[in-house]
Amino acid sequence: MMQMGKSNKEQTQFIKIKQESAEKFLKLLKTKLSNEPFLDRRIKVKHEGAYVFFPLIYDIEKVKVLIGGISNHLNFDIVSAEGITEDNYKYRSIEEVLVGELPENILELIPKSYDIIGKIVIVEFDQLNTINDKNLVFYKKKVAEALISVNKSVETVYEKLSEVKGKYRLKELKVIYGDDNPETLYKENECLFKLDVKNTYFTPRLVFERKRVSSSSFKKQETVVDMFTGVGPFSIQIAKNNNAKIYAFDVNPSAYKYLIENIENNKMKGEVIAHNMDVKELLNPDSKLGNYLKHKIDRIIMNLPEQSINFLDVACFLMKKPSGILHFYQFCEKPNPIKKGIENLNTNLKDSGWYIEEILNSKVVKPFSPNSDLIVLDLKLKFFT
Numbered sequence: 001m002m003q004m005g006k007s008n009k010e011q012t013q014f015i016k017i018k019q020e021s022a023e024k025f026l027k028l029l030k031t032k033l034s035n036e037p038f039l040d041r042r043i044k045v046k047h048e049g050a051y052v053f054f055p056l057i058y059d060i061e062k063v064k065v066l067i068g069g070i071s072n073h074l075n076f077d078i079v080s081a082e083g084i085t086e087d088n089y090k091y092r093s094i095e096e097v098l099v100g101e102l103p104e105n106i107l108e109l110i111p112k113s114y115d116i117i118g119k120i121v122i123v124e125f126d127q128l129n130t131i132n133d134k135n136l137v138f139y140k141k142k143v144a145e146a147l148i149s150v151n152k153s154v155e156t157v158y159e160k161l162s163e164v165k166g167k168y169r170l171k172e173l174k175v176i177y178g179d180d181n182p183e184t185l186y187k188e189n190e191c192l193f194k195l196d197v198k199n200t201y202f203t204p205r206l207v208f209e210r211k212r213v214s215s216s217s218f219k220k221q222e223t224v225v226d227m228f229t230g231v232g233p234f235s236i237q238i239a240k241n242n243n244a245k246i247y248a249f250d251v252n253p254s255a256y257k258y259l260i261e262n263i264e265n266n267k268m269k270g271e272v273i274a275h276n277m278d279v280k281e282l283l284n285p286d287s288k289l290g291n292y293l294k295h296k297i298d299r300i301i302m303n304l305p306e307q308s309i310n311f312l313d314v315a316c317f318l319m320k321k322p323s324g325i326l327h328f329y330q331f332c333e334k335p336n337p338i339k340k341g342i343e344n345l346n347t348n349l350k351d352s353g354w355y356i357e358e359i360l361n362s363k364v365v366k367p368f369s370p371n372s373d374l375i376v377l378d379l380k381l382k383f384f385t
């Protein structure tokens, strides 16, 4: 286990209590202070003569709360002494690793969340990047090392430098720890995916969404189109659990390459048929595939949230008459993002011959920006007869 250059001894504040009061102290922590983390679990509790020394966390404000909570019940002293770190202590968060390693004002700015994709972590320094400090690179390196020490399977840390952009929905990444090898293996809902974090779109943040959609009730031999499949996480998870035939499209040749590999590497009940093309081409009257799939599809997944609305014509062209299911992802402004999403769809379905017969489900999947959310609408579309 990497120790971040920390020796196994460090100057620590202890609360010094008589042996016979130790149990009462621990009880007070539970009852009066609702088990808040006042004790530094990394450091060993010391026993010296008639006293027990409990190591305190670095947070002075919290220690003040602790003192306030117990001073009427116990005699104690706060002393500073050498603490010995626990062997094999498992750090629970990067903050815990970095306490004492980074200045307190910097600790407040370190990332609170990050994405782990197999051996790769992608981290965004949105708050840290706002400061003008000559040590910025050093702070980022420390965060990267902390990420590695908390997440044992991780070998490379990338900093996210841009939002996803362009037709292929890619983000700029810069390696800040480990080898610059963007290919990784990622397990999700019992499926295995190989992907390249620089050249394909992938987010682990849709894990529950993919589980939810792939666990919906599919008819036997249901035909599905996954319009914007990426490396295939929706398609492959659906085919893993259902005897469905899924046509999976992506315009990015790199995503297609991994999609093919992922289809080969996963055992599936159903079938995934991969196509490397722009789905708009299906509307071309000369498209053999377009003519073949026209009004044959029971269910369509549209996961290109910023632009799905511009591909509704393709969905209407493919959807089986008289009705089919649409899983529609879009970014919508707050407040009332779902109401706005439904209005947007109704407006764009006008004159298509199709309408929303039933809203099977609607929800905010995750916040997208301060002003908007990613939402999903599961809809039954019906053709006017």
Ligand SMILES: C[S@@+](CC[C@H](N)C(=O)[O-])C[C@H]1O[C@@H](n2cnc3c(N)ncnc32)[C@H](O)[C@@H]1O
Residues within 6 Å of the ligand: 167, 168, 169, 200, 201, 202, 203, 206, 227, 228, 229, 230, 231, 232, 233, 234, 249, 250, 251, 252, 255, 277, 278, 279, 280, 303, 304, 305
């Ligand atoms: C937001 S990603 C979704 C990937 C995948 N559904 C997932 O959950 O990981 C959108 C994908 O659509 C692809 N894409 C964008 N425009 C397209 C188009 N016109 N036709 C087919 N694929 C397209 C991009 O290359 C990208 O991989």
